[in-house]
Amino acid sequence: MCQICIRNLWGTERKYNYDNLQVHHAIPLSADKNLKLDDSNLITLCEYHHYLCDRGDIPYSEVKKIIDEQNNRAKNK
Numbered sequence: 651m652c653q654i655c656i657r658n659l660w661g662t663e664r665k666y667n668y669d670n671l672q673v674h675h676a677i678p679l680s681a682d683k684n685l686k687l688d689d690s691n692l693i694t695l696c697e698y699h700h701y702l703c704d705r706g707d708i709p710y711s712e713v714k715k716i717i718d719e720q721n722n723r724a725k726n727k
């Protein structure tokens with residue numbers, strides 16, 4: 651599900667959003683192709699939040715914080 655919706659951030663309308671999920675690259679592939687499959691650069695987002703990220707309305711630092719949080723949680727399991 652969308653990792654921003656679940657945290658109720660950036661204009662979330664539905665907390666558990668499974669619709670039109672997309673993978674967003676925090677650092678765009680145009681900047682670094684090597685990050686294509688790098689978990690530390692990937693986040694699942696709904697269409698709306700993906701759009702905000704691509705526009706830069708949601709800053710990279712915020713996106714990266716959520717990705718790191720997720721990866722740490724996965725590691726500690």
Ligand SMILES: [Zn+2]
Pocket residue numbers: 652653654655662667695696697698699
């Ligand atoms: Zn969302």
